Amino acid sequence: MCNGEWDGNTAGNREEDWVRRARSGDREAFGELVRLHRARAFGWARSMAGDPHLAEDVVQDALMRAFLRMGTLLDESRFVPWLKKIVHNEARMKLRRGGPHGREHPFSGMKIEGNTHGLDPSDLEDVINWLSLRRDRDEPGMDPEVAILQRENLEMIRVVLRCLNRRERALFEAYFFKQLSPGEIAELLSMSRGHVYTSLHRVKEKVRREGFRLEIRPYLQIRKEQGLMSKKRLHPPQPGGSWNSFVGALREALGYTEGKSYSLIDLMGYTGQAFRIQVHPEDVDVAGPTAYLWKRVMEKGLANIGVQMGYCGSEIPNYEPPSAQETMDAIRMIHRSVDRGVPVIGWDLFISEFGLIYGYDDEKEVLDAVDLEARRGLPYDRLGRGKLKELALVTIDSRERVEPKAALRGALQMALEHGEGKEPAMPGYVQGTAAYASWAEAFKSGSVDPFGNAYNAAVYSDARQFATHFLLMWSSTCPERQANPQEQLLLARAAACYAQVGEALTELRTLFPFPSGGDPADPGKAQAAVKLLEKAKEAETEGLHLLEELSGNLVEEGNIK
Secondary structure: OOOOOOOHHHHHHHHHHHHHHHHOOOHHHHHHHHHHHHHHHHHHHHHHHOOHHHHHHHHHHHHHHHHHOHHHOOOHHHHHHHHHHHHHHHHHHHHHOOOOOOOOOOHHHOOOOOOOOOOOOOOHHHHHHHHHHHHHHHOOOOOHHHHHHHHHHHHHHHHHHOOOOHHHHHHHHHHHOOOOOHHHHHHHOOOOHHHHHHHHHHHHHHHHHHHHHHHHHHHHHHHHHOOOOOEEEOOOOOOOOOOOHHHHHHHHHHOOOOOOOOOHHHHHHHOOHHHOOEEOOOOOOOOHHHOOOHHHHHHHHHHOOOEEEEEEEOOOOOOOOOOHHHHHHHHHHHHHHHHOOOOEEEEOOOOOOEEEEEEEEOOOOEEEEEOOOOEEEEEHHHOOOOOOOOOEEEEEEEEOOOOHHHHHHHHHHHHHHHHOOOOOOOOOOEEOOHHHHHHHHHHHHOOOOHHHHHHHHHHHHHHHHHHHHHHHHHHHOOHHHOOOHHHHHHHHHHHHHHHHHHHHHHHHHHHOOOOOOOOOOOHHHHHHHHHHHHHHHHHHHHHHHHHHHHHHHHHHHOOOO
C-alpha cells in the first residue's frame, strides 16, 4: 500500500494470515476476522431470518461455531464462503426449530397472570419464588408426587445457577431473562462485543454441565445401590472398511450378536446405503452423505436384515447439542446395551461420523469410544458434543432370520424410493438421480466447495462400487436361490449400469482427490465434471428402471424365499 491507495493483494494476504492464526486458536486473529465480516454475516442472517433479533442470535451462534470449527477450514482463501455456509446452516436450524429461542424459553416471555405483588420478570429469584407460590396456590388438587417433583425442579434451577459467579450470573440474566442483544449486554456490563460472545458460550456450557452433574449423580447412586455393574468394557471394535461410517460401525456391532454374519457388501446393499446420494445444491457441502432422515432410513434398512433397533437423539442432522435430559437418556441406553454385551453405534463422538461406544466407567464417568479418528475415553457430559455438537445413538435390540429374497425385495424398494425422489428428504438437500443434476449445476455456477465436493465424490464412488458387487453377488447366486433366468439377467444388467456410475464417480474422485479437493473452479475440470455427472445420472436412471422391473417380478412371484 502507498500514497493512501488500497492494495487488495496486501489486504488479502493479511486476512489469510488472520485465518491461519485463528486456525491455531488465536482469539485476537479471529476477532479481526469477526470485525471485518460481522456486518456481512448479519446481512446473510437477516436475509434468511427476516427478524433482526433472530438474525443477531444466528450470527452470535454462527460465529461461536465458526471459531470452534476453524480447524476444519483447509483453504485460508475460502474463509468467507465457509463462514457464509455456517451462517446459513445456523439460520436454517433456528427457523426449523421455530424462532429465535427454539427450545430456550426466556422467562420474560412468560404470561404472568395476577401479577399484583410487583413481580419483575427479569429477576431470576423473583420468577422462581413466584413459580413456587403459584404451584402451591393454583393447583391444590395436584398429585403430591408431581407437586414435589416440580418444587425439586425449581430448586434445581437455583442450585444450577449457583455455579455462576456474580458477573456470569449478570450475563446469564441479561441474555435469558431480559432478552438483551449482545450489543446491549456489552454496553450494560462494560464488555467488548467479542467478549460477550465467548462469555455467553462459556456460561451456557457451565450451566449445562452443572445441570447434567445434578441429573447423573442420583442415577449413578441408584445403579450402585441396585448392585449393577459400575464398569464394563467389551473387546475393542474396529469400525471402517467403507466410506460409509454407519455401515462400518453396524458390521462391527453385529459381530457381538448371535445370528447370520454379513459382509460390508451385504450390509451396504440390504440397508440401501449403496444406492443413496444426496447433495446440497448450492455448494455440494461435506454434510451431503449423512443428510438424510436417520431414524426412518436406518429402521427400514435394518429391518431388511431382521434387526430391531433402538434409537436415541436427533432423528436428523440438526446442529443442536443434546440437553442434559437427552444426555441422561443416552447414558441409560448405553448402560443397557453394553450390559447385554453389544456396543452402541453413536454419531459425532469425536468427529462428524458414526463410531462405537463399547464400555463405561461410572466411577470416572467416562465411556470407551472409537470412531474413524480416535479411540479414547469420552466423558459422560461430552457425549454428543463432538465436531458438530449433535447426538444420535443406535442399538441392536434383537435379531430374527429374514429370507434372502425378502431382504433383496426390501433393499430394492428402498433404492427405488430414494432414487426416484419419493423418500422424504432432509430440508435443503436434493436426493436420488436429481442430485446429479444439482451437483452439475453447482459446477456450472462455480459455487462448489472443494472439500465437500471431494468428500461426496469419494463416498458415492465407494457406494456405487458396493452396489455393483451386491447386484453381481445376487446374479451369481440366483440359481441356488431359485431365481428365474429373467431375474438373473436383470440383476446382471443393473450391475453393469451401477458399474458405469461407479466408474464415472471414480474418475470424478480422481479429478478432485480427498481431502485436498483439487480445483473445482478450474473451467476445464468443471466442464469434465459436468460430463461425468451427466454420464452417472444416465447410467443410474437406467439401473433404476431395471431394478423396478426386477422388484415387480419378485412381488409377482408370490413365493419369496
